[in-house]
Amino acid sequence: MTTRRVITDGDRGEEHNMGGEVWILGGSGRSGQAIAAQLARRGVAPVLVGRHAERLAAAAARAGGARTVVAGSAEAMAGEIRRQGPAVVVNTVGPFTATAPTVTRACLAVGDYVDLANDVAAVTGVLGLHEAASAAGRRLVTGAGFGVTATESVVVKLCAGRPAPVRVRVDMVPSIAVAAGHIGEALAATLVEGIPGVEGGRRYGGRRYRDGRLAPAPIGGEPAHLVLPDGERVTTASLPSGELVAAQRASGAPDVVAASSEAPASPLMRVVLPAATALLASARIRDFARRRLARVQVKAHPQPRPHSWGHARLEWADGTVEEGWLRVGEAQEFTGAVPAEVVRRLLSGEGRPGAYTPAALFGPSLAEACGGTYLPVTTRTAP
Known part of the structure; x- marks a missing residue:
């Protein structure tokens, strides 16, 4: 078996073309x-x-x-x-x-x-x-990945053959088995730089859709207390994630919220987060946050529940409300x-x-x- 190795940008190495890979x-x-x-x-x-x-x-x-x-x-x-x-x-x-x-x-x-x-x-x-x-x-x-696919799939299924709803909320509830180790540079950079970097509000603030456009929303806002289909209770709160964009595009709804059980939902965190995320506007603080976060040691633990869940609640102009769930296994x-x-x-x-x-x-x-x-x-x- 031929191995293709490129150590640096300038090292071209041997020519080898494997079509269809x-x-x-x-x-x-x-x-x-x-x-x-x-x-x-x-x-x-x-x-x-x-x-x-x-x-x-x-x-x-x-x-x-x-x-x-x-x-x-x-x-x-x-x-x-x-x-x-x-x-x-x-x-x-x-x-x-x-x-x-x-x-x-x-x-x-x-x-x-x-x-x-x-x-x-x-x-x-x-x-x-x-x-x-x-x-x-x-x-x-x-x-x-799990979040976008699990929630968007429920929205697509509920919208099939229907006019666009007026309101949509999606909730992702992952169950992840965590291996011991450091968070690492790539994940740390994703967490710091991914909030959310688009129009509609502060650079490091939350988002939702209002009237079909991205608008400011508090991270950890709009908490909802859900009863999962297996009877477990979880709290989800808004998070500016890819699920938000996918749900709006899949539904065409003007009013969309994306939430997660991983979002900080306590009243204290909702007060602290705006000030904490505002500090990320400083490049020096962002660099410091990335370095520290990358070195954080995570302890191993099994997945907290048997299933991960994608949930969507859609409301139409005539007052009809539909809720759907997608059940999967371990989110990773x-x-x-x-x-x-x-x-x-x-x-x-x-x-x-x-x-x-x-x-x-x-x-x-x-x-x-x-x-x-x-x-x-x-x-x-x-x-």
Whole structure:
């Protein structure tokens, strides 16, 4: 098996072209390895791409001897994408606001693109390439992870054959098994830079849709106390995430809120957060926050509940309200399955050219193919 290694931007190495390959950027990371395992179940042998040769080699061995490409930056990865021409590139490297523009430009020239972005700015940026992707005959899929896919899929299912609702709220309730280790530079940068970086309010403030436009909203606002279908009770609160953009586009609703059980929902945090996030306007404080967050040691713990949930509540102008749920297993496992299933469908020639979120391109069946189960919809008339 031939191995392609690129140590620096200037090191061109040997010429080697393997048409039809699937590349995973960040292939030695947790998400990259999960996606590689899911691709293998679908009969696809991926190429693992990343910065560290030793980590890639270890991950490749676990993946049954996958080919590797070592590239020192997003720019180096993009250069190799243009030169080697993989059929599909899966980007797991954050912050996606930094990596997605570089990698998508390369993919427009050679193949299709999939990423795990879940922040408003990165998802919006990829979707903004719809016309360019259509003209190039490429398919760009952003938000191919648990949060966007689980909530958007419920919205798409509830909206089928219906006029646009007037109000939508989506809630993601992940159940994640956490491995011991440091948060790391890429995740820390994603968390700091992904709030939310788009129009409609302060640079580091929350967002929602009002009258069809992004508008200010407090992070951790609009708390809701949900009873999960299995009887457990959770509290969710607003968070400026990719689910917000996906839900609005899938529904066409002018009024949309995205919430998560991971959002800080206590009254104290709702008071403290605006001042704390305002400090991030300082580049020096952002750099400090990223460095400290990257070094935080996380203790291992099992997933807190048997299932993860995507929830959507839609209200129409006639007063009809519908609520739907999608049940999946461990959220990280679902995040591995979604991009793998997207890749399988892209390789099979499914999906029209353009830029999309997963369910917008492939419909609610995608989540079912990844192990999700829709529960019966609750319908009532609002008072």
